[in-house]
Amino acid sequence: MAATVSEISRGLEAGEFSSVEITQEYLERIDKHNPTLNCFISVTGEIALEQAKTADTVRAEGNADRLTGIPLAHKDLFCTDGVRTSCASRILDNFIAPYDATVIEKFRAAGAVMLGKTNMDEFAMGSSNENSYYGHVANPWNISRVPGGSSGGSAAAVAAGLAPGATGTDTGGSIRQPAALCGVTGIKPTYGRVSRYGMIAYGSSLDQGGPFARSAEDCALLLQTMAGFDQRDSTSSEEAVPDFSATLGESIEGLRIGLPKEYFAEGLDGKIAGVIETAIDELRRLGAEICDISLPNTGLSIPTYYVIAMAECSSNLSRFDGVRFGYRCDNPVDLEDLYKRSRGEGFGAEVKRRIMIGTYALSAGYYDAYYLKAQQLRRLIKQDFQQAFSEVDLILGPTTPETAFSIGAKTDDPVSMYLQDIYTISLNLAGLPGMSLPVGFSDGLPVGMQLIGNYFDEARLLNTAFAYQQVSDWHLRVPEAFK
Amino acid sequence: MTLKTEDVRNIAHLARLHIDEDVLEQYVADLSSILDLVDQMNQVDSSGVAPLSNPLDATQRLRDDNVTESDQRDKFQQIAPDVEAGLYRVPKVIE
Numbered sequence: 001m002a003a004t005v006s007e008i009s010r011g012l013e014a015g016e017f018s019s020v021e022i023t024q025e026y027l028e029r030i031d032k033h034n035p036t037l038n039c040f041i042s043v044t045g046e047i048a049l050e051q052a053k054t055a056d057t058v059r060a061e062g063n064a065d066r067l068t069g070i071p072l073a074h075k076d077l078f079c080t081d082g083v084r085t086s087c088a089s090r091i092l093d094n095f096i097a098p099y100d101a102t103v104i105e106k107f108r109a110a111g112a113v114m115l116g117k118t119n120m121d122e123f124a125m126g127s128s129n130e131n132s133y134y135g136h137v138a139n140p141w142n143i144s145r146v147p148g149g150s151s152g153g154s155a156a157a158v159a160a161g162l163a164p165g166a167t168g169t170d171t172g173g174s175i176r177q178p179a180a181l182c183g184v185t186g187i188k189p190t191y192g193r194v195s196r197y198g199m200i201a202y203g204s205s206l207d208q209g210g211p212f213a214r215s216a217e218d219c220a221l222l223l224q225t226m227a228g229f230d231q232r233d234s235t236s237s238e239e240a241v242p243d244f245s246a247t248l249g250e251s252i253e254g255l256r257i258g259l260p261k262e263y264f265a266e267g268l269d270g271k272i273a274g275v276i277e278t279a280i281d282e283l284r285r286l287g288a289e290i291c292d293i294s295l296p297n298t299g300l301s302i303p304t305y306y307v308i309a310m311a312e313c314s315s316n317l318s319r320f321d322g323v324r325f326g327y328r329c330d331n332p333v334d335l336e337d338l339y340k341r342s343r344g345e346g347f348g349a350e351v352k353r354r355i356m357i358g359t360y361a362l363s364a365g366y367y368d369a370y371y372l373k374a375q376q377l378r379r380l381i382k383q384d385f386q387q388a389f390s391e392v393d394l395i396l397g398p399t400t401p402e403t404a405f406s407i408g409a410k411t412d413d414p415v416s417m418y419l420q421d422i423y424t425i426s427l428n429l430a431g432l433p434g435m436s437l438p439v440g441f442s443d444g445l446p447v448g449m450q451l452i453g454n455y456f457d458e459a460r461l462l463n464t465a466f467a468y469q470q471v472s473d474w475h476l477r478v479p480e481a482f483k
Numbered sequence: 484m485t486l487k488t489e490d491v492r493n494i495a496h497l498a499r500l501h502i503d504e505d506v507l508e509q510y511v512a513d514l515s516s517i518l519d520l521v522d523q524m525n526q527v528d529s530s531g532v533a534p535l536s537n538p539l540d541a542t543q544r545l546r547d548d549n550v551t552e553s554d555q556r557d558k559f560q561q562i563a564p565d566v567e568a569g570l571y572r573v574p575k576v577i578e
Contacts, residue, residue: 098558191538205537234544235537303523314498321499323571328564334574336499344501352500353510356491357517359498373524375534380527382535414513415520431538455539 005070005165005218012059012069019059019069023052023113026071030115030162033482037138039157041076042084043116051113058111067225068111073163075154076117077124078104078209079198083114087200088132089122091320091327091346101198102230103167103209110225115163119153122348123317124174124202126150127420130411131350138407139182140479141445145404148178151212155182158212160482165213165222169199171206172305173399173424176436179212180399180448183438185465185475186212187219190456191431192237194223195230201316203309204235206428215475216437216465220244223458239456247459248466253287255464256392262298263397263423271442276398279439279449279468283396286467293392295384300377301426302418307361307374308429313351314358320346353414382430389454394464397423399436399448423450433458437465438474446474485515485522 003011003022011017027045034040048071055069079085079097081104086092100108107114121131129137129152137152139145140160147156151168155178158166168175170188179186187210194209201207211222224244230236259280264273284290322328322342329345332338347355361370388395401422410417427434432455436448453461469475486494491511495502502510556569565572 094562096562098555098562192541231546235541237539237541297527300524300527303521306517307521307524318499322564323573324559325562325564332574335576337501338574339499340496340501343499344503347500352502353513353517355498355500356494356510356514357521360494360514360518361521363494363497370521370524372534373529375536376529376532377524377527378538379532379535380529382538413516415516418517418520429538 003164004214005221006215008070008164009066013064019052019055019113020049023048023071023115026115026163033160033162036143037140037156037160037162038135039118039137039153039160039162040073040116041086041088041119041134041153044083044114047083048113048115055111055113065110066221067107069113070165071113071115071163072107073115073118073154073157073166074104075120075151075166075168077120077169077200078167079200080104080114080117083117085117085200086133087123088120088134089347089351090133091343093133093327095326099198102195102232103226104198106225118151118157118166121150121152122351123200123313124150124169124171125313125350125354127173127177127417128410129153130407131348133348136407139404140482141183142404144406145445146181146407148181148404150174152178154212155179155184155186158182158184158214159479161478165211165218167209167226168212169207169209170428171203171309172428173421175210175212176399176424176434176448176450177420179436181404181446183446183474183477184212185215185219185435185437186210187223187435187458187461188427188433189223189227189458190237190433192235193433193456193458194226195228195233195236197230197232203312204316205312206309215469216462217245217248219435220248220462242459244459244462247463250463251287252283252464252467255288255394257283257288257290257394257396258293258388258392259290259396260293260295260298260388262295267401267422268398269402269442272398272401272403272447275440275442275447276449280396282468282471286471291392293388293395295388295426297377297381297384298422298426301381301429302422304374304377304381305421305425305429306357306418307370308378310354310358311361311371312358314355314362317351317355322346350414378429381426385430385432393460395452397450399423399450403442403445403447427452431455433461435461435465437468438477439472440474485518486511
């Protein structure tokens, strides 16, 4: 079973099966494979079947839309009214969200079905999904490997066919990197394209929600529902949302694609470089014009990102205080003890590291040296992209410097983990859209190619990925154990 | 080491995080290596560059000052660790 969102949508439309039947089928697959993969923190079977039943009624009444009755999984960072939203943290292990995130509300309104909430790195901080209070997620292509992070559960669920599509969030690569490592398609939209309301905040000037699916066609469909202005998100964009599906299939003849030399330099695995070269040749055959470009400040993106993300997280996560919701320590002696132990016991090690670095960077005497400096470099990084987009329509490179690494391989060295994000992180700093799509394998593990677009140019990204997927079938490959 | 044990103790206090003494040295090492990475920022002279806080250079959007939220105290307090008579309970603050 490798059904895509689009195939399921057509099957439901043609009456080949009902939403209840297909939902049941996915729930059975989750039941069978989740003990191995640990993709889901919560499976919401009862809600799913109820929503599926409603969707079938809506369809019978002739009011179905394209996502009516489609089962999906949601990263456990989107608040879901009445359903635990843990952010993979002990501090929210008992948190039943009292409202829906805008993204969840939109999928509900579109008639989609929620299969469950997916595993992730705690508070979206991580690149391997090993920082979850609920244990790591296994990569369906090789269960001794990581699925990437932070949206590892969503990526692995789609790769293993436990959901045809899933939501994720991307603060420094958390959609694109796991998509690459699990061999699925994922898109991080322009900052502000998808509402952050009800998305538990990590780095507010970087966070952006987006979909995972098997194909660009499916991502277009899912992003259509997710995107749009939202009054409740103060940085939501009022830019009009085009019909992403309508432009799929347009020719990419003459499309100017730039290859940043910094993305093909030292540090990139040679086999990945080879796979990417082959994919570039395919795009050339489709009429794209390939040229070399430079993003000279690429090397600065990791230190810059970690200062900004950690500063923002130290502020955002101050709300978890053991007073109004979430975990509270036993027998606090006074209020300070309550704060300190609730947070100390509730947060995992990586979250504590990031809060402390952020606190340090924002503290008196260090603000200019760290936070202000990082914001200045952030502008230089953005200007690199603006310069590049005066010459090309799209930027292309590998999504990650290596394929899925072994579980435990990088857990002792936070810095080596951070370096995994070298190609993805600068987009978040610049606020640009990017997507990852599978373009081959290296030693049996998927290789992802990243496409970077100009502001609000998701339609072009999706169409370019779609064009490639019309002449390749990497995106349809399914790991043997999950066929 | 960029940081000393006492620095990390102080940062943990500012962040209101309890850190067990037996793992404190590990944090000193980890945070120091992160700050070493961060110090790469100093390779570039950025004097005179305007800081960028919103990637789209957008400014805060304002709206009319109308009431849009309804009172949901009971719902919100259902998930609180300790409430009484509509109030959140914490250990005694004032002697």
